[in-house]
Amino acid sequence: MVDSKIYISRIQSVQKQLKSGGILVLFAASHVTRNRDVEYKFRQDSDFYYLTGINEPDSILVLTEDHSVMFCLPKDKDAEIWTGIRLGKNKIKKQLNLNETFDLSEWKKEFPKLILNKDTLYHFFGINSSRDQYLLKTCHEISQKVRDGKFAPERIIQPYFIHEMRLNKSKEEIIILEESARITAIGHIRLMRESLPGMREYQLEAILEDSYLSEGSWGGGYGHIVASGKNACILHYVENNAVLKKGDLVLVDSGAEKNYYTADVTRCFPVDPKFTPAQSHIYSLVLAAQKNAIRMCVSGKPFYDIHDATVRFFSECLKDLNLLKGSVDKIIEKGDYKKFYMHMIGHFF
Numbered sequence: 001m002v003d004s005k006i007y008i009s010r011i012q013s014v015q016k017q018l019k020s021g022g023i024l025v026l027f028a029a030s031h032v033t034r035n036r037d038v039e040y041k042f043r044q045d046s047d048f049y050y051l052t053g054i055n056e057p058d059s060i061l062v063l064t065e066d067h068s069v070m071f072c073l074p075k076d077k078d079a080e081i082w083t084g085i086r087l088g089k090n091k092i093k094k095q096l097n098l099n100e101t102f103d104l105s106e107w108k109k110e111f112p113k114l115i116l117n118k119d120t121l122y123h124f125f126g127i128n129s130s131r132d133q134y135l136l137k138t139c140h141e142i143s144q145k146v147r148d149g150k151f152a153p154e155r156i157i158q159p160y161f162i163h164e165m166r167l168n169k170s171k172e173e174i175i176i177l178e179e180s181a182r183i184t185a186i187g188h189i190r191l192m193r194e195s196l197p198g199m200r201e202y203q204l205e206a207i208l209e210d211s212y213l214s215e216g217s218w219g220g221g222y223g224h225i226v227a228s229g230k231n232a233c234i235l236h237y238v239e240n241n242a243v244l245k246k247g248d249l250v251l252v253d254s255g256a257e258k259n260y261y262t263a264d265v266t267r268c269f270p271v272d273p274k275f276t277p278a279q280s281h282i283y284s285l286v287l288a289a290q291k292n293a294i295r296m297c298v299s300g301k302p303f304y305d306i307h308d309a310t311v312r313f314f315s316e317c318l319k320d321l322n323l324l325k326g327s328v329d330k331i332i333e334k335g336d337y338k339k340f341y342m343h344m345i346g347h348f349f
């Protein structure tokens, strides 16, 4: 169990950012059916975990500037025998220092009271339509009673300020991220050493997963992309079943996740294990672009400056290689480089 102080302080920080009259509703993730009675492995919603440290499905956190409430799965011996121990409302209340906690069955009775006479609803709208509809319906029903002096939010704001909070990593978070990156590097290096012509892409995927789990992470933070030969041109290639051929390059995009923090590393290497001169030349250009981008990552530098510099560099390279024609300025202006470089230099979510 992680120290709950950090979650208490994050909840307080959210409450400070809610103006009076504001109410935040944040849903935990729910189980998702894979087939018939089999579910995908549960993973908590990242925002919900960031604020609560709670790993159970279906909980709902409701915050105003001066009130904190959670609805959670009830203690239930039978259910717990099948699916695991639940914290229950009493433990959660204490653990997160909340004003009130309820069993989930109380949600529809209690929520209209919580939202009554609030003017702004903070909710990630558009992710789950049945939740959206329930919230809108509740607001609508209350607003029908305006003659009794009752009102409900008429404004919905996406609480992106939570993502702003998550962008600023604490020392503790950076330590976990570094650990995810360290484990990821071990997996990638082992993969490069062990891959041979004739192996299937999914065997390489298995090496990554094995390395990540053996080193104490949760495994891949997203589906491992292992793409050999022309498959590497599919950005989010998922099939991972082709045979590695002599002379091919393999592109691997994969990162280990630990405690909800994942690395995200892409590397490209020859199966052979030697680059051809042409492969080596292109590789060295991409590597130069990467090193330059990393050099530009200094405090205060806008993200888009780094992207723009990379686009310019690649446009020059593509012109030198005779793959694109015209002036570099025109190549950038017309977006011709996108045929070869269609994504951003990076992403932060």
Ligand SMILES: [Mn+2]
Pocket (backbone or CB within 6 Å): 253, 254, 264, 265, 266
């Ligand atoms: Mn990636």
